[in-house]
Amino acid sequence: MRVTLMRIMGVANVVLAAGLVVVAMFLYGREHEVRKVERQIRKLEQARKLEEDAIRLLAIEWQSLRNPMRLEALARLKLNLAPPDPLAVRTEGAALNMLPLRPSEAVEEGAVSTDRDALSALAAQASGVGAPAPETRETGDGAAGAGEAARNALNGLIRDAVAGEER
C-alpha cells in the first residue's frame, strides 16, 4: 500500500517536473507572442485615437472658421459685400417666370416672335406696372436670341421697378 503510493508519487513527481518544463516553455513563448500582439494593438489604438482627436479638432476649427460673425466681418472688409438690397432678392418662382417659353409651347399660342412677347407679358405682370417691356429691338432667332430677349426682359423689369420707386 505504502509502496504503491510512493510509486505513484514518484512518477507524478517526474511527470509534473517534465510537464512543468514543457508547459513553462510553451506558455513563455505564447506570452511573448501575446505581448507583442498587444503592443501592436495598443499602438494602433493609440494612433486611431490620435487621428480621431485630430479629425475632431479640425472639424471644430472648421466650424469656428465658418462662424457667421467672422464671415460677415471678412465679407465686409475684403469683398466689399453688404446685406442684399430688397430689390436684389428674387425667389425661385420669379427666376422661373423669367425663363423664355419653350418654342413648341409658344408656337401653339400662335405668336411669331414668341419668346419676347411672352416675356414682356410676364415682365409686365411681375413688375405689376402693366406697361409693355421696353427694348424690343429685332434679334436673331434661336438660342442666342432667346438669351438676349431674356436679358432684355430682366433689365426691363428692373428698370420698371427702379422707375416705380422713383415716381
Place this chain on the structure above:
Amino acid sequence: MSAPMMQAAPSEQAARPARADTKAGERHGTWLLVREPRPRVRFILGLFVVLYAAVALKAAWLMLLQEEPSRRVVVHKQSIPRPDIVDRNGNVLAADVPRASIFAEPYRMANVDQALMALMSVLPDLDVQKLRRRLSDKRRKFVWIARKVPREVESRIVALAIPGIRVMKEKKRVYPMGRLASHVIGFTDIDKRGLSGIERWLDTEGRLFMASRAEASGKGALPVPLALDMRVQQALRAELDAAMKKFRAIGAGGLVMDVNTGEVLALVSLPDYDPNDPNRKEALAKDRLNRMTAGVFELGSVIKAVTFAMALENGTAWLEKKYDARFPLRIGRAKIKDYHAQRRWLTVPEIFIYSSNIGTARMALEVGLQKHWAFLQKVGLTERLRTELPESAKPLLPRRWSTITSVTASFGHGFAVQPLQGAAVAASLINGGRLITPTFLKRDRETALAMSKRVISEATSRKMRHLFRLNAIEGTAKRAAAPGYRVGGKTGTAEKVVNGRYSKDHRLTTFIGAFPMDDPKYLVLVMLDDPRPLPETHGFATSGWNAVPTAGRVIARIGPLLGVAPRLDTEEAKKELIRWRRLYGKPTVTLPQVAQSAATR
C-alpha cells in the same frame, strides 16, 4: 522569472530519490522507488509535489488571469459624455475636444527640483514656489500642474517622462461660435458642469434628454439639436449691435420666433460675453444677464395688442366702433393722456395705429376688471414663463388689481414680463389664436399644435393681423416695413424707472412684429435699453425711431434666409420701397450691372 527555478528544481529532485535508491536497490533491483522509504524522504517527495503544483498554479495565474499593472504615464479620465450642441442646420455650437491635463503624484516623486526644472522648460508660467511647497509634501497623492493644455505641450511632457508626473486625458468644452449665441448656449465650468443656458438645462431638467442622446457604448453621444439658426442669429446680432452703437443704448435684445411652432430661431441679448474665456469675467458681469428671459421689462404699448385682442374676442369692441379720445381720461386722481394725442373720436384701428392710451383704457374698462385679469391669466402673462433656459424671471404684477391698475395694465404700464413671454403672447394673437410655449429645441408643427392652447378665435386673430399690418403701413411701425415682406407690428415705449420714479428721458423701446402678415410665419422682437435721441431722429427717442427701423433691417436680412418671398408688385410694397430708399439710400451695386455681367459671363 519562474523559468530558471523550474529548470533547477528537477535536477535536485532527481538527485534525492537517486540517493535513496542506492540503499533500496540492493534488495529489489529497482532504480527509482524504494519499498519502504524513510518518512523523511516521503515527506520531502510530498513537499515537492505540492511545490510544483503551487509553482504551476502561480505561473498559470500570472499568465492567464492577471492583467498587467496599469501604471502608465497617460491615464484616461472616465466621464459621462457630454453631447455636442448643434443648431437647426447642424452647425456645431458647443463641443467636447480632447485636451490633456498634467498632474503630479508627490509621493512618487524622486527629485522635486529636477522635476520642476524640467516642467518649466515646457510650461514657463508655472507658479514654482507654490508647486515646490505642494510637491514636497509627500503625503499628497495628487496635485494639478496644468489643466487642459494644448497637444504640443502634452506630447513634450510625455517625452520628458519625469517620474511622478503624469498626463490625464480630459475633454474640454469649446464654443466655436464664440459670443454669437452665448446667452442661449450658456457655458460649463472646467469640470464640464453646466453653469448657465442650455448647458445648465442639460444637467438639470434636461438630464433625461441628455441621457437619451448618449450612445449605448457610453463613449459618445448624439448632438442636441437646438431650434436656433446661426444665420438668423448673426443677422439679428449684427443689426442689434449696430443699433446699440448708433443710438448709444446701454443694452439691446431681440429674438426671432416661428409663430407656428414656438421655436426660437434666434435670441440675442447685448452686451454679451465670450463663453470660451476660461475666467468668465464677462459672463459673470452684472449687465450680462439675458435680457430676453432673465429680466422683466415693461413692454409698454406692445401690450395694447393683448387688450385689443381681449376686447375684440369679448365682443365689447369691433373694428368700426368709435371711442372718445378727445380729453384725457380721469380715473380717481390719475389722468390718462395720449402721446400722439388726436383729440377726437377714434375708431378701433385708429386707436391702434395712434397708440392711444385713452382709447385702449376705455376698451379695457368696457371688458371689466375680472375679465381683464382672467384674460391676462389665460395668455400666461401672470405667471413665470418656463422654457429650457434656466434663467427665467417672474412677471412683476400690480400688487392690487383695481380699476386704475387694470387701466394702466391695458397699455402696458405697471406690469413687467419677460420679453420672450411677450413675444409668445403676440405670436398667439396672430398665428390663429393658439398660445404655444416657446422652445429652444427643435419642434415640429404637429407637436406644437397638440400642446397649444386656444386663447382667441381664428376670426379675432385675423382682425389682429389686420391691425398689426395697418400699423406698419400707416402707423407707428412704418419704418419696420421691409419692402415686400408684408410686415406688421406694434411699437412700445416705456419710461424707465429711475430712483423710484418714471423718467421722461430714459426709455425702453420695444417692437414686436411678424411677417408675412397674410400668413404669419416669423415673429421679430427688438428691444433697446435707453436709446438716445439723434439729430437724424429729430430729437425723438421713441420706439418708432430706433427699435422699429432696427427690426425692419433685421427682417430685410432674414426674410431671404428663411425662404419668405418678398412681393414687390403691390402698391404698398412700392411705397415701402420708396420709404426704404429714403432711409437707407440706393444700393451701392446697381442691379442692371449685375444682371448684365451675369449674362455675359
